[in-house]
Amino acid sequence: MPQQSHEDSLTEFEQLARLHAEMLSAYLRSLLGSVRGGLGGSRSLLDDLFQEVMVVAWRRMKDFDRSRPFDAWLRGIARNLVLEQSRKKSIRLASIDPRTLDLVDARYDAFAASLQPSSTFADGIDRLLRCLAELPSGMREVMELAYARGMMLKQVASSLGLEEETVKKRVQRSRGTLAECLRKQEAVS
């Protein structure tokens, strides 16, 4: 097989990175959602991790087995990197069950498998919009304020006149409902 030129390799990697950028951001958020303390939601931390994962992937591109899915390979790098940083204490992971992390990986795999060959993760999560629209109004309102407007739970609680604990539970329940809705849509597709 003829060897790829450096420019060809770069172009190929850039295309792959573009296709899977949103998936990687989501996956890192999933991992960081379980981070203890104030770093978990930081966008600059996410930006730095994204950059680091992609740079490592680019450097190891020659080791990538092209018969396997690129997104799963990228998630493997991301997970190792996050765990390594957690060991160095630059980020702190909660005492989360490793099995849960495996299950998160499995959720991403299942979601990718449910997509049409021509679709990307970014196309797939558009389904969430439909699921959000189907949420009961109380849940939808809370999720809108917390995620779309980026408000803190305290602010959401204050603007809706609810207890903070109620809002927290409602967010958790909404995420569960959305996951269920997505799973149904995956089954249909």
Place this chain on the structure above:
Amino acid sequence: MSDQRNSPLKNDAEDFVSPEGAADAQADELFVHGALCALHERADGASERRLERLNQTIRKPAQVPGRRIALLRLRRLSGVVIVLLATLFTAWIFVSASTNQARATLMASIQAARNAGDRRYQVHILSDGEQNVPAQPEAVFDSSGPNLLLRVHAPQGHTAIAGKDSIGEWAIRRQGGIERNDPRRAWPRWATADGEPILADSIDKLLEVLTTGFELTILDPEVVDGRSFRRIEGLKRDGASRGLADRVELWIDAETMILEKMEMDWIERPGQRGPNVRPPLPPPLSPPLRDGPRPEPPPPGGPPPRGLRPPPPLQPDGDPNFRPPPPHPLREGGPNAELRRGGIRKLIVSRTEAPEWPANWFSPEAHEDGTWGEP
């Protein structure tokens, strides 16, 4: 910390997902959380920004000093003259390459900063009479794309707040209210060079100032906690802006090219020390910020415009109608009002973890109460 725990994006795992749920239910929640975040990030082009930054990194040319090849060839020649020439040539190459490399590094950092995401920098100041840099930052500077927020612990005990949002620059008046007409008076003097704010446009603007105001050379890189940093030293050029520091040293993350730390030093000289000892700025040319009639324009043939003559005395003798001007809502007691604690000897700008701030963090309305307020 309790505030941070309240964010839906950054809680402990036991808070973040339903604690009573089974592992697969927790995994479901984490998956949905990631997907929701990615979905809502689309609006601000986060993915594009990250990809742009990535492309810059992986397409960065490898730094091979080509001139070293010429130097090696020269070494093969013999004779005292050649050795002497080679020595001089080496010195020139070293200085020139170092300067060019420093400028290239700084330019790459500016470019990377423009595409970087949310950033937070702390500003620590060492003043005359202080032995150690205070642990508490003097100011915190947040930026996200074109949006900026500067919060300063003013010496009078209040918090001076200024920023920039999609509408433009703004500041919070000390007496309350939002100032958009002349917000730059709220900027502390250490953030300016001869009255021009150098932090007002962002840290990126400050880096641009460095390329013109300083002779730059590259220093040996440093590795701290496994991270490699490029270091640049800048010595103020002759004729550069008076308020600039005499020396500056930068630490730039070699991987991301983002500025991590900057130290500015003012070297003690009689009659000149740091930006705080510069003479006060002339009175504002803009209309007064408080309600009331605007001043009459100067009569034709009158005195030269302000700036070419000294500012008028506060209380001219023999003028019974003189009334001191009302206190400026921003400058009165603000960080520009007087010497802080004497001259500044050192100013340190260091990057710190940016928290997840609320969507309205860069809007003046979120800071109208004038308190420090952390997301």
